[in-house]
Amino acid sequence: MNSSNKLSNQHNNSKFQTEISKFIASNQDEFAELVTFVDFAEKFTLGFIEINFSPDIDLLIAGLRQDSQCQGVQFVVLDFPDANLRFLRDELVQQLAKITQETNKKLVLLIRNLEKSIGVFGDYPPVLQDLNFVRDSYRQTIPHPLLFILPDYAISRLAKFAPDFWAWKSGLFRFKTTELTKNEAIAHTLNADTNIERIPTPEQQERIDLLHRLLMEYNPTGETPSRENLRNCCNILNELGKAYLSQRKSIKAREYLQKAAEIIQKFPDYSLQIEVFNQLGKSYQQQRQFDNAISYYQQALDIAEKQKNRHDIANSLFYLGNVSLDTRQLHQARNYYQQALKIEIEFGDRYECAGTYHQLGIVAQELREYDQARDYYQQALEIKIEFGDRYECAGTYAMLGLLAQAKENYAEARANLQTALEIYVEYQDEYMATVTREILESLPE
Template sequence: MSSSKKPSQQPSQINLSAEIGQFISLNQEAFAELLTFIDFAEKFTLGLVEVNFPPDVDLLIAALQNNPDCENIQFFILKCVDANLRFLRDEIIKRLSEIELESNKKLVLIVRGLENAIGVFGEYPPVLQDLNFVRDAYKRTVPHPILFILPDYAITRLAKFAPDFWAWRSGIFRFKTPAITKENAINQVKNSEILDRIEPPEKQERIDLLHRLLMEEKPTGQQVTDGNLRSYSNILHQLGQAYLSHIKPEKAREYLEEAERISENLQDELFQAEVINTLGDTYSLQRQFNLGIKYYEKSLLIARRLENRLSEINALFKLGNAYLDLRQFSQAAKFYQQCLDIEQEIGDRYSQASTYHELGRVAQNLREWEQAKTYYQQALDITIEFGDRYSQASTYHQLGIVAQNLREWEQAKTYYQQALDLKIEFGDRYSQASTYGQLGTLAEAQENYVEARLNLQTALEIYVEYKDEHWAGIARKILDELPE
């Protein structure tokens, strides 16, 4: 008679079981109440489950599916990933028709991910309008208990914008977030910071994570505790930066202004200087450069009072950018030179690259082509030295403009292509538009109008995609004036 050894659990299974156990241990009361709700719920019954992070949703669903009290329950999971979803009931009915019901088991629907369609701001999301409008039809067409698993902000918006549907709720269950989940989310936010700048605006992963972290510091209807003020204000600042990178300056200001108020209360002047600088950026993005300058000057005063050289460099650099955009070139050059002097004084060679790049732009605008070329080459040498391929793209682009103005057509095209290749490599779609635009004007100068139109049309499409009306208007104008 042979004996068989019971297979041991895989490490991943053991880890998952441990994570589920930790999550349920933290939320014993809420989980027990949810199990009772599932046990007694019959026909259409609405339960709302507050879980702020998707990994914890996975743990909760796994805990329900593996709980002995649910052995007579057939859970059906509907994962909503479409941000444009409007008719949820139709989607539920369609999906229910595709599954096979298990005999002698009660069907319980779990809807997760609906926050993608609910969104974090804006009035009356279409999916909530429809929920409110067809709420009575749910009793007839979806005769099963439904659990909506949503983060804090989405439940708040559901209550606000679908009050009639909200009134059907028979229970609301709030689950706490484990510390490890928050730590992982914070690390994910840090790792996605650079990608957030170069992904299309509709890529909302980082903003979504930041909003979930913000809810952890300040749940709906509660005040931020003194111990959470610093981390809360940091998240506000990061949200402002994220919305700014997604070309949403007004939304960015909402969070940045609150972050500045908190920094004043905390008497954290260095953080306040950072936030003020970013507030200036929101106005500069809207081409309100004089207003941006007021914020940069305020930040510069704080930095000098604190004798913080890095903060001083940051404010000086932004002042240079604003004056360059105002075409006040001597003033811009003065601030950039002050930047460069401090960077050389403290031995910050890497930062000198961006300063040389901007000094190149000043010389270029003054049509001092050889001086511009020298500055750009200095910037390029440093970025190559430090292996910063992403930053090389913008310098190659500017070298292309210089070569084009010197009527060095082939050299200009080579530089533009090098810039474009790097931007494509790093997925920086938005800044590809400017290079396509330059390739268009280069082809126009060579009377290659077919190629010019093709490149300019590509640039226009990207600007429209990013809702940049200023540059879209310029691209349209050049296209309209192109000979047939």
């Protein structure tokens, strides 16, 4: 190993040690209680550790392994990231058979990532049903201390849906999140450069998971958020709503958005209120409940006009245009879009213009004004390419494909639809990829 690598490793190790020290210092009493629990635990002893973020779990495990009172303990971390896991005990028995226990050391099992199978929604997750059902067999088959490391929401769901297993706990240790970890989570969610609707599905799911964990920081289960945390709570709930809307999970999205709408009444942030109302409108529009959608879009527009916020006025006009398009009120849709476009051009908001040009293209195509439609689509595509928004380009390529199909130019239709399909596959948007593939397959040779 060369000297520069050695220095880099030493620096990284020193930084990690500093982070461990800060984490333990922030949770001094809780850490001491956990160490005592580990010291006295014998055979099957059940404990739960509440930590909301993965980086802090790494710090805790490293801290335990380094602690002087734990030198007679062999900590083994067992990772269960499978969202479809059902029979945890069976998996634990298999993993135990592979562990070589160190001489004169007590084996303590640390369970990670079980929140993936516990989930956030729904009654009686299969893994918790089984956990409760086979509780008694744990004493015989897992004869070692067992510590589950879970975020707030997963512990709450385990206590609710596996109450018999939960009743056996001998310890519950709640650790506070470090400021560094919390700031990094905010940077990757609320302050992220890329809108959650425009990132590939796996990354999107990671961000959703981070948002749920961050929400627990500002609004722990069973507690009312403090006044200073209201804004952060509202922002997180709004982002979760947008995320679930992008996955076409309207009802789930609305649950978060309605909570955000309730909270926002408690502090004045009209721009955020307008955004929440517009997102609520989207949730109803996805379910084709157009009257409810229009009601929320109109409320958002009324607030924007009262505040004389031209940017928000343009957004609400755009959304009203979308509802009009969905309900086949094409001339009304065009009117809303043209009003929105005028404001976007006035403020030089070129990126927003792309979406409006795209929608105007759809209206023109529906009115069989094909040359006008093509012109709008090309303007939209030019801007999206300019801004490097590859995912949004897919929608416009798809519409250019459908436009060519309507004009019976099947070679051009196939080329544009194929480009759209490649982008959807790249971004792992299975729904749109399936729709595009079906259209391609229906084209005449």
